[in-house]
Amino acid sequence: MKILGIETSCDETGIAIYDDQQGLLAHQLYSQVEVHADYGGVVPELASRDHVRKTIPLIKACLQEANLQAKDIDGVAYTAGPGLVGALLVGATIGQSLAMAWDKPAIAVHHMEGHLLAPMLEDDAPEFPFLALLVSGGHTLIVKVEAIGHYTIMGESIDDAAGEAFDKTAKLLGLDYPGGPRLSKLAEKGVMGRYVFPRPMTDRPGLDMSFSGLKTFAANTIAKEAKDEQTKADIAHAFQHALVDTLVIKCKRALKETGLKRLVIAGGVSANTYLRVQLETLMQKHHGRVYYPRAEFCTDNGAMIAFAGMQRFKSGELNDFSIQVRPRWPIDELEPVE
Incomplete structure (x- = not known):
């Protein structure tokens, strides 16, 4: 068919x-x-x-x-x-x-x-059940997947989606649309530790997320500090690390809560290299595996x-x-x- x-x-x-x-x-x-x-x-x-x-x-x-x-x-x-x-x-x-x-x-x-x-389109597709992190410009969800249609939302963003926060922060940095990929590329030139951004809602229990405050923190930092290209790169680096760390912390909690060993990441932000590396590291420590669709x-x-x-x-x-x-x-x- x-x-x-x-x-x-x-x-x-x-x-x-x-x-x-x-x-x-x-x-x-x-x-x-x-x-x-x-x-x-x-x-x-x-x-x-x-x-x-x-x-x-x-x-x-x-x-x-x-x-x-x-x-x-x-x-x-x-x-x-x-x-x-x-x-x-x-x-x-x-x-x-x-x-x-x-x-x-x-x-x-x-x-x-x-x-x-989407990862089911690959030759080495994940088996059910698994945990899914869906991250895009409009949505950020952590979903327990037992089978097709058997979905339980365990956590989600209560305001901006992760991709939306990437794009809005990129615009504040003067980057062209689409901003998310350009911010990630700029972050590669950034220096670790010059700026430290908050990891929102990680100091409280639960799996819900919030990225509007992180975006506001970035906006204030950009307004005060972003006078040259290296500073912009350092801010982009700090922002990306904070957002990705937040997603990883929430996924770690969800994996512990469910006992699952398979993690799927999908959506536009799943192409982010730093996010993939961090989740690969998480799943290695968790003795599990991460799956994602090819970039296209x-x-x-x-x-x-x-x-x-x-x-x-x-x-x-x-x-x-x-x-x-x-x-x-x-x-x-x-x-x-x-």
Whole structure:
């Protein structure tokens, strides 16, 4: 069986075709970075318009890459949430329209479930159960995963997501959009110990996180100190260490609480090299293992939506032709896949 996946939740248009026997057959991705760069962040209306322009051409390119026709597709999966409502509506409308025109079932996919399952696209996929750290521009979650759809949120950010804090701090440092990767690169030139930032909410029990205070601390430090490039690099270094240390401390607590030995990290921030190194070290000490998707599947992409859609499709979870999206959609509201 073959599923076409459509991802349009934010600022990347991702299309892919996944086969339950052969794996990933094709994937296409268009990033809107240049569209939003002049504004220093994602402009929702521009994102929606760009998805309208790019989605159909990318679907055609994906079918051509896989040497397939519409009749070869068994179902159409699309991101129904969470995300920007206008962007979601583009993918949902196109996905439902194609499903109706092709007389195929449509499958509404949860964006964060797509990220959570993205490591399953790799040859050496994690087995259930495992702990998942989902870190992106819009979400930061620690989830206990017993099986597909069996999710328990153990901790989450009560304000800014980790990726959001990265991007906002990068903007304060005068870095271009997207700021997170640029801040990480700048941090590599920083000197350890010149600045020490707080590790928020690590001095109290629990697994919830907060990054708005860390961002404010960075803003105040930048306003007072950032007079030259080396100082900016030192601030970036201190900020990144504080944020990553916070995530690692919370993961360590969750692993101890659950007794799990497998940790999955996914979402855009999971591509951060320092975060990967620190979590690798943590899992070595914990006598466990960390899993993550390849770099191109850390950010939003159609492959993860096609894969997640396949799991829902095979369980019989299909949608009617009503177009509904959920800009906010807690992952623990999903039904288990039996």
